[in-house]
Amino acid sequence: MRSNAPLPREFYQRPTLVVARELLGAKLNCLSDGVNLSGIITEAEAYIGEEDLGCHAKAGKTKRTAVMYGPPGHAYVYFTYGMHWMLNAITEREGFPAAVLIRAIDPIDGLDLIATRRAGRDTAGPAKLTQALGIDGTLNGVDLTLCSSGLWIEPGEKVDDIVILAGPRIGLNTVPEPWKSMPWRFRYYPRTQGRQ
């Protein structure tokens, strides 16, 4: 059984809110320790430009945020809380710093390895999914539109807008309004079709 072609660069080179919504239902793939691991994206958040005070790019272009200013369709992987890796997909045109944080997946391929790495616990959480798939800083900047990068995203089932829930982004405790409350977090529940 062959994989589908990855989502193309044009997919990412659009408004970040559109990309965030449309990444729901897509299939995140990672080649890790020789095993193909994957999962359906069920939650994502948008971070949009230097004006967005919840976005890392609020401080301008730095060593850490440089990839956000690069071409869309690449991975922005950063380290936080002393132990966690976060995976983002770069969006919008090159030169404009924006990204979608992948916050949760439902595992599809490599269930055994994922269960081992997660000690049987779930993969709903930005640091949980990177741990499950073995994603770390070595993948920062890789091209998500190429299978050969070892980290890529394929199209999936179309998720109807009606089952998508939108709300404020998580963890922006000291971010000022209106950014703290912008409804830029999107999620859905594929198993239950809309409720949990």
Add this chain to the structure above:
DNA sequence: AGCACGATGCTCT
């Protein structure tokens, strides 16, 4: 089921 807290190290001021 809900909160408080500690772990742990990088980034930017």
Add this chain to the structure above:
DNA sequence: GAGCATCGTGCTT
């Protein structure tokens, strides 16, 4: 030196 796009545990309702 402060803060962090978090998680798991342990304790209280």
